[in-house]
Amino acid sequence: MPTTPTEQDVIRMLDALSNWGRWGKDDQLGTLNLVQPKHRLAAAALVTDGVPVSCSRPISTEITADTTFQPLRFMVDSGEGRDTASPARRLERRGASEFIGMVFHGYTITHVDSPAHYFWDGKIYNGRSCNLVTAREGATVEAVDLLKDGVVSRGVLLDVAALKGRWLDSGEGVMPEDLEAAEKAQGVRVGEGDILLIRTGYYGRRRAEGPRHPLKDGSPAAHVACAPWFRERGVAMLGTDTHNDVSPVPYPNIGNALHTVALVAMGLWLIDNMNLEELSQACASRRRWAFMLTVAPLVLRATTGSPANPIALF
Amino acid sequence: MPTTPTEQDVIRMLDALSNWGRWGKDDQLGTLNLVQPKHRLAAAALVTDGVPVSCSRPISTEITADTTFQPLRFMVDSGEGRDTASPARRLERRGASEFIGMVFHGYTITHVDSPAHYFWDGKIYNGRSCNLVTAREGATVEAVDLLKDGVVSRGVLLDVAALKGRWLDSGEGVMPEDLEAAEKAQGVRVGEGDILLIRTGYYGRRRAEGPRHPLKDGSPAAHVACAPWFRERGVAMLGTDTHNDVSPVPYPNIGNALHTVALVAMGLWLIDNMNLEELSQACASRRRWAFMLTVAPLVLRATTGSPANPIALF
Amino acid sequence: MPTTPTEQDVIRMLDALSNWGRWGKDDQLGTLNLVQPKHRLAAAALVTDGVPVSCSRPISTEITADTTFQPLRFMVDSGEGRDTASPARRLERRGASEFIGMVFHGYTITHVDSPAHYFWDGKIYNGRSCNLVTAREGATVEAVDLLKDGVVSRGVLLDVAALKGRWLDSGEGVMPEDLEAAEKAQGVRVGEGDILLIRTGYYGRRRAEGPRHPLKDGSPAAHVACAPWFRERGVAMLGTDTHNDVSPVPYPNIGNALHTVALVAMGLWLIDNMNLEELSQACASRRRWAFMLTVAPLVLRATTGSPANPIALF
């Protein structure tokens, strides 16, 4: 029976799992230091079918129960009336285009979290001051453009929802025992440099039953109890199909405990709100849960993350 | 000596190079139909070093000479004062986050153009009506989320700037003869399903000399004279380090001729405003101009393109 | 008993009440031509107490049941941490400021509609083509900056909710008979050049019972049956505490009939989504329903309206 850490245990994790200084005092990459050329080579070697699968949800402008900030799409120009317009007017108009806008953090958009996204005790990853993430200048350190060359490595899906044969419940955390049971059931072992994807089924449930607000209605996630396991295995990046913290929060004085331990202490970059439904099927049908994974965030200056469309390639 | 097509020649190309109906009357993918699993397999097989290279420019909020619409980044919350705030306040604030907004079409942001971006004679690719791209609903067809699974194939860089030993001039078009000379010099041959990248050096010049406005100051690009060559070779997607049309426009009654022939007639998806500087060095240092390329646009509903960070993997 | 016009009656109104050509073929001001210096003088002469009352709802970034597009407020810079920052940093930061954004049309923001906002049979007010309101250029005619000098005139509140002693119901239209009964009860008569404000109590109900979606849950408004009365009396501008059309729409083939007759045929500018609650009390306590009213839209280029904060002065 899994043991749930106490609040004091979690506070201790912030020290015990700390990667501050591990890659030098100037490091900003955190656990992405673990991805080396050999891991990318090994990832490419996994490609045997040539079939790509998106791990992103669609970005829509709809207001739904899980919307915090409504994404925007407004056309700068459309195609309407170009069939009846004069030739001069057609030339003047040229292409259709649009303004897009979004707050990608939140509960609906698939996105990467950089370490600058989270704070503990006035600090971000590697002991830098929280005051380096400013209202005016944005994330002056540990911003997402550190990943300009993308993250390419072996992706491993641990399909906990498939293992349990059900969607995880609101407030239910994936425990280390679940990860190991999934490894065993799937015949795979998570290792250093891997991008670990954990499926709780939360997005599948959203598709089937409609949107719910993670804070009001609760959400599953990997439990912070898994953090030591992530460190031990050398997970380079963690993605799930939820916002990456159990809700309601089990540690009210810490808040989003997994974000805090992962981003601040470990420098472990996260991918929130993934769509792992098609990936789950692609893995199950092949009886294979490891694949080449490419995460290519936008090269946004001074931001604490980026929307992204992670592509698994089989 | 290369022959520049006349305006009538270009108009004829719109028929002669048309892919309308080629993949059925319901097709929206255009030349991306040419990328098959075998091409992705072959692309993955090119990975020998495990080194990734971004082909994206940074996205910055600065107003520069080539800005049409200023990109936005506003923080929803920052890290400032979290070191001195009360514990209750710290918990309340949680993560730093931001609103980002942009018109990715234009002259500065690396982005994908979907066929819905361009029109000719009241039509978009495959003969659909321009009125299907609306101010209210956006691109109701031929939108960028067709590429939700990304584009993964062999990328080939034809480094025309390196071939000529100089940046191409304003108004100078890359001609088919240049492409073939580059192929010969580099020992590579563009084939079916490839993502062709052409370097004019325009972005290198921007870095060295500062921004200029493509329409006011002129810009090089692949000349529309190359379109038959693209079709003959089976190019699946075309990217360059410019906005993908020569400026000033050589065919004033057509406007952006390459956009028109590529997007409308051929259904050839484009990548505009790439950064091919690091890629150029990565290729030259390896004496190898073919690599695995992953383009993963955001899964934006009803838009005529997407910002993207194409990743070349050696 | 009031007679509700048939759909054909409403179609006939579009001709019968037309002001096209009334102020010349180049006119864009419509019924605001009726406000002359003498009306402003008379309005100023009504000021006896020196007490101003806002007729605007607050603009908030919350998503509520009546939100179509969420208003945005993101800080460009805040005050946080300025007490502990270095002097150099304080100087560098200067003022707090914010980005604001909104789609003011809709059901929540108090705003002015210019004639360019609505269309009938391919035309806007005074017979201009609908194609003059473009996706790229916006409202190239009949835009809100025509009102750069504001609208200042006598405001008259007809408090139909007070007359009936209840909020009007969903789908309930204010009829001409109601206006005349209110005039009689209040001892006031609407005349040429007046800005007529009609209170249905809809916003009072929103405050008491919470937001509802006007289209899904229905809304009261002035019924299009009042349009002949507006024209006969010489109403220069019409404002109500709803979105200015009864919902569900009584004329499904016309849609928002009052918008169509008022904006397109009459050139009668509208103020949607007012807050008339404090005004109602200010009038009742003084037993006086006429006052000086100043409407000062922002001087927005090429837009079909503007958010505004109309100020009644007693």
Add this chain to the structure above:
Amino acid sequence: MPTTPTEQDVIRMLDALSNWGRWGKDDQLGTLNLVQPKHRLAAAALVTDGVPVSCSRPISTEITADTTFQPLRFMVDSGEGRDTASPARRLERRGASEFIGMVFHGYTITHVDSPAHYFWDGKIYNGRSCNLVTAREGATVEAVDLLKDGVVSRGVLLDVAALKGRWLDSGEGVMPEDLEAAEKAQGVRVGEGDILLIRTGYYGRRRAEGPRHPLKDGSPAAHVACAPWFRERGVAMLGTDTHNDVSPVPYPNIGNALHTVALVAMGLWLIDNMNLEELSQACASRRRWAFMLTVAPLVLRATTGSPANPIALF
């Protein structure tokens, strides 16, 4: 010859001119407490012609030399193609509308500054903490919606540019002696509760010579030397045709000194970037520099100001 205060003099002003506590420790209105019903009555009594004049510049989406953040206008729907669309489609589309967005603070948009806009020594007006203006919540105190009922009072234009017969130069400050000379020349005296408007001609110069960047190219303004005069006279609100601080800043360790003394110490609300050109003509042609002025900011929650279109009525 006017005496320019030293930096120490300006620092002393922060105490000497302080209105902290003057209207109670809970006060947020600052000098707007000085506007009483009698002032509004007196203002209304000035209306003799019934002619309104806007004091706002137009808000345009252009990028110009004085743009910091580009204002946005994107159509949500246009009128294009409604003449040729099917009746069903026309009904579906309804009105044209737009998204507007802007950072109104800066150098181009006519706007009101609330006291929350500025800080000194970790404090805002009336001694509140700077930490009450947050990145997430905005201005939790001293926000612009305090002015929901607008500001209506006597406006007085002191036309210093007319007095001097020239535009003021970059870096040139209007001094108290200039204000008194203008009073004398115009035959007007600024008194308690007035909204004082000072014309330097800066916007007239912009119209004639084109935009310049106030920080790079310099700007005139009322000099902070006038602050004691403002307090002595009981000025309730101050507006000018510049961004309201001399540039380059004469007190580098203070920065925008007038903003600091006015907003922080005095609680004196400002109107920046006005257009006083038409007002100047309206006053000169009537030989009258006092008029009714209505400033009606949008009722924006938690913001440090608002765009506004102040209307003078003669």
